[in-house]
Amino acid sequence: MPIITKLFSMEEAAQHNTKDDCWVIIDGKVYDVTLYLDEHPGGDDVLLTATGMFTLSITRLKAEMPGTGPGSRINYCMRFIEAKDAKEEFEDAGHSQDARDLMEKFFIGELDPSASTIPESKVFSKKQEQADTIPNIKDLSLLYWAAPVAIACISVVVGFLYLRKK
């Protein structure tokens, strides 16, 4: 009977990059290591980093994308998601045969060779998302001052006209 292997695109695999849902790709094979994160002798952070998700620091962000960073609407939460094959890192760590046997427990499928191997980097900016959904704070603060100032001006004019009439 043929063995049916589930195929995933890099893009799909890249979405599983958190402590609650973590997939790593090693030599074209996809492993769901979510339940192994806490037990991995090399630490959970190396596995999470191996997913390819990383957050840019403000300094690097400013250098790489002028016009971003503190003080601008696009701010410090740039997150790049780019799935990668962690074969090299896995080999560099010098994993034993036991580790390689254990891996099979977490195997869930393979990378789809027909899908593009390197997905376009996706840039998520929390601040940008917020900016799209809620009014800009600057606009709000303008409203906050403009209304009382307008009311005060109208009162002064009305008062002045009233006194002149008298």
Ligand code: HEM
């Ligand atoms: C399904 C995937 C993986 C399994 C089952 C696994 C399993 C293990 C095991 C059993 C060890 C203990 C040493 C040994 O027996 O070789 C280990 C250590 C280690 N692993 Fe993994 N590993 C996996 C993926 C990775 C990946 C993707 C990386 C790197 C990006 C990594 C980095 C390390 C490091 C740095 C150590 C520590 C070596 C040391 O402190 O001596 N592992 N891993």
